[in-house]
Amino acid sequence: MRRFSCQSCGQLLSFENTVCGQCNSILGFLPELVDMSALVAVGDGSWRPLAPLAHGRPRMFCANNAYDVCNWLVSDSTPQGCFCFACQFNRMIPNLDTPGNLERWRKLEVAKHRLCYTILRLKLPVRTRLQDPLHGLAFDFLDDPADGSSTVITGHSDGIITIATREADDAYRESMRVELGEYYRTLLGHFRHEIGHYYWNVLIRDGGRLDACRAVFGDERQDYQSALATHYNRALVDNWRDDFVSLYATSHPWEDFAETWAHYFHIVSTLETALSYELSAGPAVHGEALSALHGDPCTQMSFENIINAWVPLTYVVNGLNRSMGLSDFYPFVLTRGVRAKLGFIHDVIRDAQKKGF
Structure with a gap:
């Protein structure tokens, strides 16, 4: 995440801010510029961004701004009541008549x-369900049936990403994290994992990379349900960390790819934040200090430089957490096998960027 500041007063902003805490300017996110902007009311329900590259063209807020779940803007040519880039992918939202669901929806939308x-x-290709009715991306945020007859399963199927609304409840999510022995179980982690399945379809299956991917992650044609059943019933193998970023990644090549994809997103997003704030993390293991590494980890930095910047950063943040009596921020080990898989993901993304989808 980049560092944002208010164009009106210079105050630092967070991605979710809707009002500047210093000058009270209304704020909105410009997806076409990937930037936050202070806004000036035009008077007809539209807003003039102060971000220089917006050129003062009026914008409208996303329709979901009315529920206080979105601070993104749509272009000046878009009619009122339309959805922004992020919200256009919503197919089903939680039932807002259910107590607590508006707050759950807000948490889901933040992630x-x-x-x-x-x-x-990352300039990745993505198509809506309207653009591609068979395989386009869409999100369903679903509640469990009131009669208790079944439970919603978070997952992906041909572009449809289902997130169980209960995952927005911290107590439930933490209990599942402990029960399943997961290092991380966050809403953002769910989204990053499930989008990995979507991009396996787009960039691997439909991108002519099946053989290359199988050489790294294994053959996904093995029976998926059988592999999951075996995973949940077998004894834990001590050396799984040699080649897998998480225990769940060992279950099936599809899950290995999605877990590694999510982890790559974790790394580049956090590293972008650190570099944006000019954080210095001391000497890297095999190279320069983080503060000496330049370039954009999302589009420019080599995989080697990303890892050389990332590893010492994790030492710092883990140390900070321990100083506060908290669990490690980053309880992972990037072994040679895991790095090879992350490097594959990096190359696939860079290749997609070069093709300019």
Whole structure:
């Protein structure tokens, strides 16, 4: 995430801010510029951004701004009541008549908007369900049936990403994290994992990379349900970290790809934040200090430089967490096998950027 500041007063801003805490300017996010902007009311329901590259052209807020779940803007040529880049992918939202669901939806949208930010920064191809009725991306945020007859399963199927609304409840998510032995179980992590399945379809299956991917992650044609059943019933193998970023990644090549994809998103997004704030993390393991590494990790930095910047940064943030009596921020080890898989993801993304989808 880039560092944002108010164009009216210079105050530092967070991605989710809607009002500047110093000068009270209304704020909105410009997806076409991937930038936050202070706004000036035009008077007809539209707003003039102060971000220089916006050239003062009026914008409208996304229709979901009315629910206080979105601070993104749409172009001046878009009619009122339309959805922004991030919200256009919503197919089903939680039932807002259910107590607590508006707040759950807000949490889901925070995670989804951060996902969409990274998609924009990485310049990845993405199509809506309207553009591609068979395989386009869409999100369903679903509640469990009131009669308790079944539970919604978070997952992906041919472009449809389903997120169980209950995942927005911190207590439930933490209990599942402990029960399943997951290092990370966050809303943003769910989105990044499931979008990995979508991009396996787009960039691997439909991108002519099946053989190359199988050489790294294994053959995805093995029975998926059988592989999952085996995963949940087998004894834990101590050396799984040699080649897998998470225990769940060992279950099936599809899950290995999605877990590694999500981890790459974790790395470049966090590294972008650190570099944006000119954070110095001391000497890297095999290279320059983080403060000496230049370029954009989303579009310019080599994979080697990304890793050389990332590793010492994790030492710093883990140390900070321990100083506060908290668990490690980054409880992972990037072994040679895991780095090879992350490097594959990096190359696939860079190749997609060069093709300019």
